[in-house]
Amino acid sequence: MTTGRVIKNYNGYYYVDIGAGQLVECRRRGKVKAKILVGDELEITELGGGKGVVEKQLPRRNSLRRPAVANIDQMFVIMAAQSPDPNQFLVDKLLMTCEYGGVHPKLCFNKCDLDRETAEAYKAFYETCGYDVYLVSAVTGEGLDAIKALLPHKMTVFAGPSGVGKSSLLSQILGRDLSVGSVSEKIKRGRHTTRHSEIMQLEGDTYVIDTPGFSSLEFEHLDKGEVFALFPDMTPYGGHCRFSSCLHLSEPDCPVKDAVAEGKIQKERYETYCKIVNSILERNR
Numbered sequence: 254m255t256t257g258r259v260i261k262n263y264n265g266y267y268y269v270d271i272g273a274g275q276l277v278e279c280r281r282r283g284k285v286k287a288k289i290l291v292g293d294e295l296e297i298t299e300l301g302g303g304k305g306v307v308e309k310q311l312p313r314r315n316s317l318r319r320p321a322v323a324n325i326d327q328m329f330v331i332m333a334a335q336s337p338d339p340n341q342f343l344v345d346k347l348l349m350t351c352e353y354g355g356v357h358p359k360l361c362f363n364k365c366d367l368d369r370e371t372a373e374a375y376k377a378f379y380e381t382c383g384y385d386v387y388l389v390s391a392v393t394g395e396g397l398d399a400i401k402a403l404l405p406h407k408m409t410v411f412a413g414p415s416g417v418g419k420s421s422l423l424s425q426i427l428g429r430d431l432s433v434g435s436v437s438e439k440i441k442r443g444r445h446t447t448r449h450s451e452i453m454q455l456e457g458d459t460y461v462i463d464t465p466g467f468s469s470l471e472f473e474h475l476d477k478g479e480v481f482a483l484f485p486d487m488t489p490y491g492g493h494c495r496f497s498s499c500l501h502l503s504e505p506d507c508p509v510k511d512a513v514a515e516g517k518i519q520k521e522r523y524e525t526y527c528k529i530v531n532s533i534l535e536r537n538r
């Protein structure tokens with residue numbers, strides 16, 4: 254039995270990287286029912302000639318729904334310092350989306366050449382919330398080496414809203430042009446936002462996944478009690494409330510609210526939390 258990692262999933266075939274640059278094209282056995290994602294670790298039987306069959310999907314460390322990827326080693330949520338202007342609620346929701354999938358992401362602000370002050374303010378804010386924040390510019394090249402240094406031997410996902418300069422950034426970081434066709438081709442197609450997530454093998458076990466148009470999870474399907482766990486900067490203060498079912502909204506004797514009052518939890522983060530929980534309560538009313 255051989256184990257490896259799915260790096261592509263195409264037409265019912267799974268392309269499994271079994272190390273040392275070998276890729277095995279696998280079909281699944283009927284008994285393997287689980288949905289197999291890019292990034293999944295599998296047990297396979299090699300049949301020779303670069304072919305094989307999937308015997309078993311191994312337990313996942315984490316997974317995201319969109320992009321549909323599993324076992325992510327690290328993830329960058331890319332925003333722009335300007336155009337499109339960042340907003341904290343959106344950043345919070347994107348971070349929550351990752352946390353929901355079991356991934357603690359890093360934040361990266363591109364286009365720092367356009368508005369350093371805003372980028373610095375976001376960096377200071379999210380660092381106090383326990384997120385690593387990188388300031389970069391695809392135009393001046395600032396900050397790119399720090400990101401490059403984090404990539405070797407990992408599977409890294411880059412995701413961000415449309416227009417933040419993700420393609421420009423990745424082209425610079427990876428040293429290849431990722432844009433889909435030429436400018437004229439883009440014009441012909443009108444828009445180029447229909448790209449699929451793409452996994453790129455830089456070398457050996459270094460992979461990068463570029464995800465177009467990352468949008469936040471719809472929180473409608475979350476239970477009100479599930480939201481708190483998506484704020485790693487708040488969770489240390491949970492678990493000691495008077496009521497075990499405390500939602501940390503208006504209940505008495507709530508150390509979470511105390512921590513907000515004492516400035517140990519950022520007020521704006523707590524406001525995002527309340528907004529999401531209240532929208533869930535509203536829905537269930």
Ligand SMILES: Nc1nc2c(ncn2[C@@H]2O[C@H](COP(=O)(O)OP(=O)(O)OP(=O)(O)O)[C@@H](O)[C@H]2O)c(=O)[nH]1
Pocket residue numbers: 363364365366367389390391392393413414415416417418419420421422445446465466
């Ligand atoms: N000033 C400045 N402009 C940038 C930077 N990076 C990208 N841009 C510009 O921002 C625009 C969007 O860049 P893209 O790389 O296409 O953005 P994207 O996030 O990949 O967009 P989608 O393909 O829609 O997901 C382009 O006009 C880029 O030239 C930067 O660091 N500084």
Ligand SMILES: [Zn+2]
Pocket residue numbers: 494495499500501502504506507508509510
């Ligand atoms: Zn509480």
